[in-house]
Amino acid sequence: MWGSNAREAHPIFFHHLMKGLNNGAQMFAVDPRRTSSAKFADVWLGLEVGSDIALANTIGREIIDAGLVNTDFVAHSTAGFEQYKASVEAYTLERGEALTGVPSGAIRELAHSYARADRAQILWTLGITEHHNAVDNVFALCNLALLTGHIGRWGSGLVPLRGQNNVQGGGDMGALPNKLPGFQNVDDRDALGRFADVYGVDLNPVPGKHLTHMFEAMESGELTCAYIVGENPADSEANTSHVRKLLSELDCLIVQDIFLTRTAELADVVLPASVAWAESSGTVTSSERRVQRCHQAVEAPEGARDDIEILADLARRLGYDWGTTSPQELWDELRSLSPPHAGMSWERLEAEGGLQWPCPSTDHPGSPFLHGWLWEDDLAGRAPAPFTAVEAAGPLDRLTDEFPLRLTTGRALDSYNTGVLSGSFNSPIRYGDEIDVHPADAERLGIADGELVRVVSPRGAVDLGVRIQPDLVPGLTFTTFHFPELADSNLLTNDAYDARSGTSEFKAASIRIERIGDCDG
Amino acid sequence: MNNSSVTITIDGETVEVDVGRTILDGCRSAGVDTPTLCHGDNLTPSNVCRVCVVEVEGSRTLVPSCSRPAEEGMVVATDSERVRHSRKMVLEFLGSAVDVSQARDVDHDSDLSVWSDHYGADPTRYGDQVAKSSAPLKREDDLYVRDYDKCVLCYKCVEACGDDAQHTFAIAVSGRGFDAHISTEFDAALPDSACVYCGNCVAVCPTGALQFTTEFDLRKAADWRPEDQHVARTVCSYCGVGCNLELHVQDNTIVKVTSPSDHDVTSGMLCIKGRFGWQYVQPRF
Numbered sequence: 001m002w003g004s005n006a007r008e009a010h011p012i013f014f015h016h017l018m019k020g021l022n023n024g025a026q027m028f029a030v031d032p033r034r035t036s037s038a039k040f041a042d043v044w045l046g047l048e049v050g051s052d053i054a055l056a057n058t059i060g061r062e063i064i065d066a067g068l069v070n071t072d073f074v075a076h077s078t079a080g081f082e083q084y085k086a087s088v089e090a091y092t093l094e095r096g097e098a099l100t101g102v103p104s105g106a107i108r109e110l111a112h113s114y115a116r117a118d119r120a121q122i123l124w125t126l127g128i129t130e131h132h133n134a135v136d137n138v139f140a141l142c143n144l145a146l147l148t149g150h151i152g153r154w155g156s157g158l159v160p161l162r163g164q165n166n167v168q169g170g171g172d173m174g175a176l177p178n179k180l181p182g183f184q185n186v187d188d189r190d191a192l193g194r195f196a197d198v199y200g201v202d203l204n205p206v207p208g209k210h211l212t213h214m215f216e217a218m219e220s221g222e223l224t225c226a227y228i229v230g231e232n233p234a235d236s237e238a239n240t241s242h243v244r245k246l247l248s249e250l251d252c253l254i255v256q257d258i259f260l261t262r263t264a265e266l267a268d269v270v271l272p273a274s275v276a277w278a279e280s281s282g283t284v285t286s287s288e289r290r291v292q293r294c295h296q297a298v299e300a301p302e303g304a305r306d307d308i309e310i311l312a313d314l315a316r317r318l319g320y321d322w323g324t325t326s327p328q329e330l331w332d333e334l335r336s337l338s339p340p341h342a343g344m345s346w347e348r349l350e351a352e353g354g355l356q357w358p359c360p361s362t363d364h365p366g367s368p369f370l371h372g373w374l375w376e377d378d379l380a381g382r383a384p385a386p387f388t389a390v391e392a393a394g395p396l397d398r399l400t401d402e403f404p405l406r407l408t409t410g411r412a413l414d415s416y417n418t419g420v421l422s423g424s425f426n427s428p429i430r431y432g433d434e435i436d437v438h439p440a441d442a443e444r445l446g447i448a449d450g451e452l453v454r455v456v457s458p459r460g461a462v463d464l465g466v467r468i469q470p471d472l473v474p475g476l477t478f479t480t481f482h483f484p485e486l487a488d489s490n491l492l493t494n495d496a497y498d499a500r501s502g503t504s505e506f507k508a509a510s511i512r513i514e515r516i517g518d519c520d521g
Numbered sequence: 522m523n524n525s526s527v528t529i530t531i532d533g534e535t536v537e538v539d540v541g542r543t544i545l546d547g548c549r550s551a552g553v554d555t556p557t558l559c560h561g562d563n564l565t566p567s568n569v570c571r572v573c574v575v576e577v578e579g580s581r582t583l584v585p586s587c588s589r590p591a592e593e594g595m596v597v598a599t600d601s602e603r604v605r606h607s608r609k610m611v612l613e614f615l616g617s618a619v620d621v622s623q624a625r626d627v628d629h630d631s632d633l634s635v636w637s638d639h640y641g642a643d644p645t646r647y648g649d650q651v652a653k654s655s656a657p658l659k660r661e662d663d664l665y666v667r668d669y670d671k672c673v674l675c676y677k678c679v680e681a682c683g684d685d686a687q688h689t690f691a692i693a694v695s696g697r698g699f700d701a702h703i704s705t706e707f708d709a710a711l712p713d714s715a716c717v718y719c720g721n722c723v724a725v726c727p728t729g730a731l732q733f734t735t736e737f738d739l740r741k742a743a744d745w746r747p748e749d750q751h752v753a754r755t756v757c758s759y760c761g762v763g764c765n766l767e768l769h770v771q772d773n774t775i776v777k778v779t780s781p782s783d784h785d786v787t788s789g790m791l792c793i794k795g796r797f798g799w800q801y802v803q804p805r806f
Contacts, residue, residue: 165756278802279802284756353785
């Protein structure tokens, strides 16, 4: 379990994990914090923030060095092993320990246990992906699965845990700059033609921009109008003071949301929407690619409308009649265009409690795991899976004398993102508007538990209460992002991002902590 | 017979039961109605309440059907005089010691009183002298109410909090004999205990001893109207795991959230966000 605090962020998934542990499974937790998840692990590897690739490469080298590579699988199903082997040659256990701060014995134990296991999974969350080199981080983990063959079989695999109920479905439905529904490429003429035929209009074959590039385009003046549905970037993006400025300088900002969020407050037009999972019907797709039905439970407040109806009405005003807005008919249209969803009839989704794609035909049972083709004699006609050699590169926000501490962010059990939703109930266990500081750092800085301090990053400053927390590696601090009204932690975070994924380096800001009494005012 | 199932006889009928399954499972597949209280499909049987006892030929004592695995050749009687008498007395003991007015047979989705009527159980025949539990109502936060006058010590809450699901271990049975009761560590107030407010204890409680505040307040106001409620099944919005929620709705207002115990993602269990995070749909404060 790598860069994931599932005990708090995915609690019911963690129930399943606990069943595995009770049945004798081993768990290694790789995380700079000794999280409530890590406390259930056999071994906690408390690595330096951003040293994930160094750790993964060290594990890879140790697996190779100890003769634990699944050589048959590597020979049959993968490509590029020799280059990978050369790329990790320098990552000895000793160097790995120096780069990550994790004792070499623990790295060795993880490498051997993972490689020798009958079945093993690597599970990760945003601790892997909210870095400037996020894509390389993922490749580094994929390489380990390819070395050992822990992929494409029941019980083994690479498991990114999704943070929202339909972030998988959003991507599946083509809410990505370069994809059509079903992961067909926007610049694939044949695919685009099929959509154009059904939609009855010509479609733009040029890939769009992801969120981070949109903000860059706002800055350059190329993008002057934004229509934001169900997102609160004025609180959730890294370096929010910059983001708020860009949003407020747009010629036109339209926000469609269920609440007047801080983003909506900046808007020229606000379109009140209903709550998708309780006030309207449709489908969402979970982390395991399972499409499930949502049924309307309550009527929306007067004036709040279903997202689909709003979009269709807007299209009508722009001169396009989309016809039906019935979720079932739209789903059937999708099935006609997206092969992985073709077999998921509305009736089957209801009767079978959801189906996992790919499910290409109505007699197909759905697919509980992917990449089984790696174990087929002819690889199902596909090219072997490539290793991708990647080099360690620490956070862009370097620690300096001016900003000597590392700040990382994450979720708390009872809260969610910018707190717009989870702030609605009175939780007896709420925490996270403080900054967690290791006892050794607190002592050095002369700050006490509960004391209000000023946290300063190269981008901004925020006053936060201190919570002394021993479950951190020294030099690391932690806060959540759930309380932007109280503790605007994203004023501090780094908006440097991975050029391929567009994800910002939320997990690794450099900061200093000042005693309030010591600073001006 | 094959290796994966055993054949038993229940009330004269021959029944095939998968190896490892219980007599209760056999009763269900044979269509033999059996009362349960402490049993839950998503929990390890604790076999404490004894309302499900049956007679097994060759066994000196009655056996709890919920936990006893079926064995090849077993001859089971579920409606013998001995079984009826025992179930009646168990229901009388429970009814005379605690307030079972809201107790449910969850497996049948019916009030426990249906079984009391069926077996002619009359708790009052033990007289007024029987000491009923009289624990003060515990209301220490906005999410739960705990009324241990209704607690039959069935252990379901302890199991859900512990290694059957949540692995938080915030509650256990404390004290012995008549002093036995459900308690947090050192009897700490719930918000100060290890509790993480997943509400799984409340979800599995069969007697109403543990209740969501929304339900408790409506019952207190005599406005809890199950007959006017509908249940919509949907998917929680708070992460990507895909937990199914059952939204219980009364007067266009969500009054309770549960999850189906047979849903293979949740097994009926939720976290604090899924259980209570819906309140933004209808802000109350």
